[in-house]
Amino acid sequence: MSTAKGKYQKVAYYPGCALEGTAHSYNRSTQQVGKALGLDLVEVKNWNCCGAMEVKNIDPKLQTYLSSRVMAIAASEMKMDVVMAPCNGCYHNLKKAEYDLAHDPASVQVVDRLSKKAGHATYEAGQVETIHALDWIMHGIGEDGLKQRLKGSLQGLKVANYYGCMYTRPRHIFPEKDKGPGTESTSKPHFMDDLLGAAGAVNVEFPLKTACCGGAHTLSDSDTSTKLVLNILRTAEAAGAEVIATECPTCHSGLEMHQVRAEKKFNQPTKVKILYFTQLLGLALGLSPRQVGVHENISDSLGFLREKGIA
Amino acid sequence: MRSLAEIEQRLDELEAGAGVSCTVAAAELVELGEAVLEHWVNAKGLAPTQDTREGFRLLALHRQGCTDDPSFNACRETCRELAYHHNLLTSDAEHPATPQRLLMMAMVARHLFLFVTGKMQVAALGDFCCASRPIRQQAESRETG
Numbered sequence: 001m002s003t004a005k006g007k008y009q010k011v012a013y014y015p016g017c018a019l020e021g022t023a024h025s026y027n028r029s030t031q032q033v034g035k036a037l038g039l040d041l042v043e044v045k046n047w048n049c050c051g052a053m054e055v056k057n058i059d060p061k062l063q064t065y066l067s068s069r070v071m072a073i074a075a076s077e078m079k080m081d082v083v084m085a086p087c088n089g090c091y092h093n094l095k096k097a098e099y100d101l102a103h104d105p106a107s108v109q110v111v112d113r114l115s116k117k118a119g120h121a122t123y124e125a126g127q128v129e130t131i132h133a134l135d136w137i138m139h140g141i142g143e144d145g146l147k148q149r150l151k152g153s154l155q156g157l158k159v160a161n162y163y164g165c166m167y168t169r170p171r172h173i174f175p176e177k178d179k180g181p182g183t184e185s186t187s188k189p190h191f192m193d194d195l196l197g198a199a200g201a202v203n204v205e206f207p208l209k210t211a212c213c214g215g216a217h218t219l220s221d222s223d224t225s226t227k228l229v230l231n232i233l234r235t236a237e238a239a240g241a242e243v244i245a246t247e248c249p250t251c252h253s254g255l256e257m258h259q260v261r262a263e264k265k266f267n268q269p270t271k272v273k274i275l276y277f278t279q280l281l282g283l284a285l286g287l288s289p290r291q292v293g294v295h296e297n298i299s300d301s302l303g304f305l306r307e308k309g310i311a
Numbered sequence: 312m313r314s315l316a317e318i319e320q321r322l323d324e325l326e327a328g329a330g331v332s333c334t335v336a337a338a339e340l341v342e343l344g345e346a347v348l349e350h351w352v353n354a355k356g357l358a359p360t361q362d363t364r365e366g367f368r369l370l371a372l373h374r375q376g377c378t379d380d381p382s383f384n385a386c387r388e389t390c391r392e393l394a395y396h397h398n399l400l401t402s403d404a405e406h407p408a409t410p411q412r413l414l415m416m417a418m419v420a421r422h423l424f425l426f427v428t429g430k431m432q433v434a435a436l437g438d439f440c441c442a443s444r445p446i447r448q449q450a451e452s453r454e455t456g
Contacts, residue, residue, distance in 0.1 A: 169387075187388060207392045207419050212426050224429030231425055235418040238411075 008140030011131070012080035013041035014070050016090035016249075017049055023087070023249030025293030029278035030086050030133055032292055036285040037149060039140050044074050044083065050093040053216060061110040067097035068111045071130065072123035086133035086278070088248035092166040092173070094130040099173040101125040132167065133278065134191040134247060135184070143198035151286025153200035157308060159280070160206035160241035160272075161192040162232065164251040168210055192245055192277050199284035204239040208232050214258070215250040226265060229258035233270040242308075243301070245277040252276060256298035273301035283310050312353075313346045315428055322424060326417040333409050337400040340420045341369055344393050347420075347427050348372035354431055367394045386426050392419045 019027035034041050047070050049055070051063030071094060074080045085091040100107040102125035115122040131139070137146070168174065168186040177184045184191050189210065193203040213232060214225030232255065236244050246252040255274045263269040275297065282292035289295065289311045294302050305311035313321075321329075321343060325336055345368055349359040352375055364370040373390045396416035400409060 187391065205415065207396065207415050208389075208422055210388045211419075211422050212386070212389075214429070217429060221429060221432065224425065224432065227425050228422065228429065231418060231422050235415065235422075238414055238418060 005140055005142070005145075008039070008082060008131070008136055010040040010042065010080075011082040011084040011136060011140075012074035012078055012128070013043045014047055014050075014074075014083050014085045014090060014094070015043065016047075016085060016087040017052070018087050018089070018249035018253075022253045023276075025296035026086060026249055026252070026276045026278060027293075028296070029276055029282045029287075029292035032287050033137070033278050033282045033285065036282065036287060037137065037141050037146070039136065041084070042078065042080065044070055045077060046073065050085075050090040052089055052093070056093070061100075061107055062114075063093060064097045064100045064107050065111045065114045067093045068101060068123040069115070069118070069120065070094065071097070071128050072115065072121050075123065075127035076121035081128060083128050083130045084133060084136045085130060086247070087250075088132070088164050088166040089250060091130065091132045092169075095173045097123075098125055098130060132247070134167075134195070137195055137281070138191045143194055146195060146198045146281070150199060150284050152284050152310065154196060154280060154284050154310060155200045155308070157201045157280075157310060158204055158240050158242045159196055159201045160204050160236035160239055160244045161196065161209055161277070162206070162213075162236075162244050162246050162251060162255070163189045163192065163209050164215075164246070164248040165210060165212055166248065192247060196245060196277060196280055199281055201245075201280065204236075204241045206236060206239050206241065208235050213251045213254045215248075215254045218254055218258075222261070223265075225254060226258045226261045229255055230262040230266065230268055230270070233259055233262070233272055234268075237270055237272050241272055242304070243273045243275055243280070245275060245280055247277050253298070259299065273304055274299040275301055312349060313343075315347075315350060315424075318343050318346050318424060322417060322421050326414065326421065328410075333404050333413050334401050336413055337397045337416060340416050341367065341393055341397050344369045344390065344420050344423050345372055347424050348376055348390075351376050351427050351431065365394070367397075370394060386423055389419060389423045389426065392416075393423065 015027050031041060048066055051066040055066060056063040071083055074083045085094055101111060112122045168189055171186045174186060177186050197203050212228055214228035218225045244255060252274060259270055279292040279294060289302055289305060302311060325340060352359045352372060360371050360375045362371040364374055369390055373387060396412060400412055
C-alpha cells in the first residue's frame with residue numbers, strides 16, 4: 001500500500017445534516033461501500049451544521065466558524081488528518097473555511113474568538129485535509145483496486161455523471177484540483193466517470209455535468225428549478241443515459257422531486273433513473289439494493305436495476 | 312435585440328432540427344447564448360461588450376456579467392460547453408456524431424437561457440446561489456462588527 005493510499009484508509013467522516021434526512025440512502029451506501037472496500041470511517045464527534053447556504057448568506061464568517069469547528073474536532077480531539085464529506089455543500093463549505101483561514105486574518109480572529117467562547121480548540125489552516133467521497137475512493141482505492149474488489153458489474157449501464165456546481169466552484173478553494181494526471185478537473189470533472197467506468201458502466205457524453213440544478217431556487221422559484229432539472233433530465237436521456245449518477249444530496253433530491261413535478265405540472269415525463277454513485281458502486285461490489293438504500297430513493301429504480309441484472 | 316420569448320422559440324426550433332446546416336446552427340446557438348447574456352448585462356445597466364475572449368464574444372459577455380456578481384459564475388462552464396461544441400461542430404462537420412452533438416449544444420444553450428431568465432425573474436435570486444457567493448464579502452460580517 002502506498003503512503004498516499006494509506007492516508008485515506010481511515011478518515012474522519014462528516015455526513016452532514018442532509019445525510020441524516022433526505023439523503024439517508026447516500027449515508028447508508030457510503031458507509032456500506034467503505035466497509036466493502038476496507039476503508040474505515042470514524043464519524044466526527046458531536047458534529048454540527050457546516051453553515052450550509054443559510055448561515056453563509058447571512059454571516060459568512062459565522063459559516064466559516066461552524067465549518068472550522070468540525071475540522072477542529074477532527075484534528076484536535078480525534079487526531080485525524082483527513083475529513084471526508086460526501087455532501088457537496090458540506091465539502092464546499094469546509095474547503096471555503098480552509099481557504100478563508102489561510103488567507104483572511106479577519107476570519108482567523110472570528111474563528112478564534114468563537115472557538116474560545118465555545119470551549120474548543122481553534123482550528124488552524126492546514127491541520128486537516130478535507131476531501132469528498134469521490135476523492136476518498138479514488139485516492140484510497142483507485143480504479144484498479146476497485147476492479148479487484150468487484151463482485152458484480154454495472155455491465156454496460158449507460159450513465160450520465162452529474163457533479164453539480166459546488167464540487168468544483170469556485171476554483172480557488174480547491175487548490176489540489178487541476179494539477180494534471182491523477183487529479184480532478186474543475187472544468188471537466190471525471191472521478192465519478194472513472195470509478196463507475198471501472199465498475200463496468202458506460203459513461204455517456206453529458207455536457208451538463210456541472211450545470212446548475214436550481215437547488216437553491218427550489219423554494220423561492222420552484223418553476224425555474226423544475227425547468228432546469230427537466231433540461232438536465234432530458235439532456236441525459238438525449239445523451240443515451242439510463243441513469244443519472246449523483247454525488248450531492250441537494251442535486252439528487254432536486255432531480256428526484258422535480259422529475260415528479262415536471263410530469264405533474266408541465267406534462268413532461270422522463271424515465272431516466274437517479275441514483276447516488278455510491279449506490280451504483282455498492283451494487284457492483286455485490287451489496288444488495290437494500291444495503292445501499294435503493295428503497296429510500298424517490299426515484300424508483302429497483303425494477304429497472306433487476307431488469308438490467310445489476311440488482 | 313431579440314426578446315427572450317424569441318430566443319426561446321428559436322431554441323425550440325433548433326433543438327427540433329431547424330433544417331439548417333450544422334455549422335450555421337452552431338453559429339446561431341452561440342449567437343443565441345450571446346443574446347441571453349446581453350439581456351443579463353442590460354439588466355445590470357451596462358452596455359454589452361463587443362469584445363471577444365478566446366475568440367468568443369459569448370465568453371467576453373459572460374466575464375462582463377460576472378463582474379461584481381460572482382453568482383453569475385454558475386454558468387461559466389455552460390458558456391464554455393457552448394464554445395466547445397461550436398468548435399467541435401465547425402471543425403469536423405462531417406463527423407457521424409454531428410447530429411447528436413448539435414442536439415447537445417442546443418440543450419446546453421437552453422440551460423443557459425433557463426438559468427439567466429430564472430435569475431432575471433426573481434430579483435436577487437443570485438444571492439442564494441450557494442456555490443458562487445463571494446468568498447470575500449465587502450460588508451463586515453456581524454461577528455466582526
